[in-house]
Amino acid sequence: MHHCVCVPEIFGSDVFNEATMKQRLSVEDYNVWKQCIQNGTPLELNTANAIAEAMKNWAVEKGATHYTHWFQPMTGITAEKHDSFISADGEGRVIMEFSGKELVRGEPDASSFPSGGLRATFEARGYTAWDPTSFAFVKDGSLYIPTCFFSYTGEALDKKTPLLRSIDEVSRETVRILRLFGDTETKRVQVSVGAEQEYFLIPRTSYAQREDLRLTGRTLFGATPPKGQELDDHYFGAIRTRVSKFMSDLDVQLWRLGVLSKTKHNEGAPCQHELAPIFTDASNACDANQLTMMVMKKCAAKHDLVCLLHEKPFAGVNGSGKHNNWSLCTDSGKNLFKPGQTPRQNAQFLVFLAAFIKGIDEYQDFLRCTVAFAGNDHRLGANEAPPAIISIFLGDELTAVVDSIINGTNYTEPQKSLMRIGVDVLPSIPKDTTDRNRTSPIAFTGNKFEFRMLGSSQSIAGPNIALNTIMAEELSKFADILEKADDFDLALQKLVCDTLTQHQRIIFNGNGYSEEWKDEAAKRGLSNLRNTAEALPNYASQKNIELVTKHGIFTEAEFQARQEIHLEAYNKLIIIEARTMVDMVMHQILPAALRYSSDLADGINRKRAASQGTIKASAEKALVQRISDCCDTLYEVTEKLCSDTKAVPLDSSAAANYNSTVIVQDMQAVRECADLLETLTAKEYWPYPTYSDLLFY
Numbered sequence: 231m232h233h234c235v236c237v238p239e240i241f242g243s244d245v246f247n248e249a250t251m252k253q254r255l256s257v258e259d260y261n262v263w264k265q266c267i268q269n270g271t272p273l274e275l276n277t278a279n280a281i282a283e284a285m286k287n288w289a290v291e292k293g294a295t296h297y298t299h300w301f302q303p304m305t306g307i308t309a310e311k312h313d314s315f316i317s318a319d320g321e322g323r324v325i326m327e328f329s330g331k332e333l334v335r336g337e338p339d340a341s342s343f344p345s346g347g348l349r350a351t352f353e354a355r356g357y358t359a360w361d362p363t364s365f366a367f368v369k370d371g372s373l374y375i376p377t378c379f380f381s382y383t384g385e386a387l388d389k390k391t392p393l394l395r396s397i398d399e400v401s402r403e404t405v406r407i408l409r410l411f412g413d414t415e416t417k418r419v420q421v422s423v424g425a426e427q428e429y430f431l432i433p434r435t436s437y438a439q440r441e442d443l444r445l446t447g448r449t450l451f452g453a454t455p456p457k458g459q460e461l462d463d464h465y466f467g468a469i470r471t472r473v474s475k476f477m478s479d480l481d482v483q484l485w486r487l488g489v490l491s492k493t494k495h496n497e498g499a500p501c502q503h504e505l506a507p508i509f510t511d512a513s514n515a516c517d518a519n520q521l522t523m524m525v526m527k528k529c530a531a532k533h534d535l536v537c538l539l540h541e542k543p544f545a546g547v548n549g550s551g552k553h554n555n556w557s558l559c560t561d562s563g564k565n566l567f568k569p570g571q572t573p574r575q576n577a578q579f580l581v582f583l584a585a586f587i588k589g590i591d592e593y594q595d596f597l598r599c600t601v602a603f604a605g606n607d608h609r610l611g612a613n614e615a616p617p618a619i620i621s622i623f624l625g626d627e628l629t630a631v632v633d634s635i636i637n638g639t640n641y642t643e644p645q646k647s648l649m650r651i652g653v654d655v656l657p658s659i660p661k662d663t664t665d666r667n668r669t670s671p672i673a674f675t676g677n678k679f680e681f682r683m684l685g686s687s688q689s690i691a692g693p694n695i696a697l698n699t700i701m702a703e704e705l706s707k708f709a710d711i712l713e714k715a716d717d718f719d720l721a722l723q724k725l726v727c728d729t730l731t732q733h734q735r736i737i738f739n740g741n742g743y744s745e746e747w748k749d750e751a752a753k754r755g756l757s758n759l760r761n762t763a764e765a766l767p768n769y770a771s772q773k774n775i776e777l778v779t780k781h782g783i784f785t786e787a788e789f790q791a792r793q794e795i796h797l798e799a800y801n802k803l804i805i806i807e808a809r810t811m812v813d814m815v816m817h818q819i820l821p822a823a824l825r826y827s828s829d830l831a832d833g834i835n836r837k838r839a840a841s842q843g844t845i846k847a848s849a850e851k852a853l854v855q856r857i858s859d860c861c862d863t864l865y866e867v868t869e870k871l872c873s874d875t876k877a878v879p880l881d882s883s884a885a886a887n888y889n890s891t892v893i894v895q896d897m898q899a900v901r902e903c904a905d906l907l908e909t910l911t912a913k914e915y916w917p918y919p920t921y922s923d924l925l926f927y
């Protein structure tokens with residue numbers, strides 16, 4: 231059956247967006263709300279009451295019976311607690327009620343969200359408050375209110391609060407720079423973000439049979455299938471019917487929720503796909519990405535599929551990432567990373583470019599830590615995603631510009647294509663679409679930077695908080711210098727030239743997957759934090775603490791708490807994986823292999839008896855021998871893994887170090903052995919679907 235979807239009509243139809251607010255609120259209330267979001271001031275209670283009433287009526291008309299404060303705790307996913315609108319009228323009936331107080335402040339019993347020790351247990355309460363810059367929406371019979379989540383004493387317990395703070399900071403510092411270039415109009419600068427999301431779809435029945443997928447989101451076992459992704463026959467290939475039905479359904483649901491879902495295609499690995507939205511402001515992009523992940527999971531279930539968002543669901547085939555496209559844009563829509571047409575515009579572009587380059591170079595570790603995550607350890611540096619070393623790809627044209635600016639100060643070759651900032655026009659810098667260097671962690675793609683290190687399951691808040699804060703810091707230092715300058719053009723030329731010269735080492739256009747780059751990067755003094763355990767202890771370094779506290783993004787306590795939370799999450803994840811492995815070996819894999827080999831042995835005996843010992847049964851004998859040996863080893867390595875999981879050090883950094891070495895190695899040994907058994911054991915005995923079953927259904 232085919233039915234038409236009128237996209238403009240359904241788009242945002244489940245969102246209490248600006249248009250709906252304009253329609254449903256009094257002119258006065260609407261204006262007060264608008265003022266609040268423009269100036270970043272809190273809502274007065276009577277306006278909140280009016281908005282709550284209008285929101286509730288709208289939601290009830292859409293079939294909602296409940297409301298929920300929807301928030302983004304440190305788990306990286308979203309949380310919600312549903313309350314119904316009902317209120318007793320004292321005469322045995324109910325009325326549907328919802329007040330401004332309930333809109334602006336909620337108290338979920340949040341004692342079990344990770345807080346990194348921020349809240350004392352005796353007052354383990356978290357509060358949620360509507361973030362009026364994000365629109366409420368209706369989903370599955372509930373009014374969802376996007377909120378910030380904080381402690382009684384005001385410490386941020388979520389990812390949204392620091393993101394909003396960082397957006398304000400970078401906006402303020404960017405405006406200072408714009409003023410120096412004669413822009414007297416711009417009041418706010420938006421961070422624009424578009425997050426491309428990769429995911430896998432597999433049949434629900436196969437998923438249900440695999441404990442590893444259910445408990446950890448990835449396969450902990452699985453022999454390499456006869457066919458992998460080597461034929462490249464999936465990338466951008468035709469989308470099969472079941473998947474394409476899922477995708478259409480997903481689009482409609484996302485559009486209703488106001489998510490600008492734009493592009494969909496198959497990815498490199500079998501069963502892997504991607505969704506890219508049209509970019510929007512960072513706060514909404516973050517909500518939209520969380521919603522996208524949530525709706526993907528729900529929608530897949532409707533189609534008898536399971537959506538895997540894990541960074542590495544299958545060994546031997548590419549994992550999934552998320553590309554975070556990031557730029558700065560004025561309130562009148564001017565993209566500040568777009569090279570301009572005039573010398574003045576170009577000078578301004580070069581200031582932003584220089585600030586970005588300097589910031590990334592100075593705070594490599596901070597940015598690296600925002601993607602330090604157990605799932606991501608399988609991808610970064612494994613020749614399928616950027617290396618763990620941060621660098622920036624500028625492309626040939628822009629690199630030539632940077633080189634000529636740097637060489638301008640080189641007195642040995644004074645004539646060499648000197649670039650006078652603010653006087654010369656930049657050579658045209660075409661949007662680089664052909665020569666895309668996929669091996670680079672951060673690539674300039676014409677009018678934005680594409681940050682490519684994020685894992686597919688991660689919130690985009692972390693890297694955007696880092697990018698915004700780093701940029702705010704560098705721009706504020708630039709503004710301090712330029713605001714004081716007697717000769718602006720001269721100061722500008724010197725500033726850009728000096729900055730590029732000092733931070734040139736972070737620019738790298740070559741192959742990030744190569745071994746030579748690791749050596750070269752080490753020579754350049756770039757840091758190479760290979761995995762989560764190496765990276766995370768650098769998060770709350772003195773330098774980073776100074777940065778985030780100076781800009782009011784985190785207090786020192788909040789920031790330290792985050793390092794603790796991320797380390798704990800890593801440690802817990804590894805131990806859950808280890809335990810799941812032990813469980814599967816003892817309850818599924820060993821019993822299956824033992825049953826098969828014992829059946830084989832019985833068969834040998836029966837054959838012998840029937841033939842008076844003339845049948846050799848050498849195939850069976852060999853198999854029994856090999857399986858038996860393999861089971862012995864598997865038992866041994868599993869025992870070791872099991873006992874090692876009981877010896878994890880208490881200190882979280884030490885534990886991470888231990889887990890990433892001892893436990894991860896133990897797990898590899900167990901897997902190797904179990905996967906060998908899989909290849910030796912008859913399919914009918916094997917307890918769970920194999921890679922072929924999962925990937926080529």
Ligand code: ADP
Pocket residue numbers: 422423424425426506507508509510555556557558565675677678
């Ligand atoms: P591709 O990377 O597939 O070639 P595009 O470069 O057009 O496609 O866009 C990739 C992503 O970058 C999309 O989500 C898009 O909306 C986003 N994007 C485009 N321009 C900007 C911008 N100025 N700021 C942030 N994101 C952007």
Ligand code: MG
Pocket residue numbers: 426553680
């Ligand atoms: Mg891209």
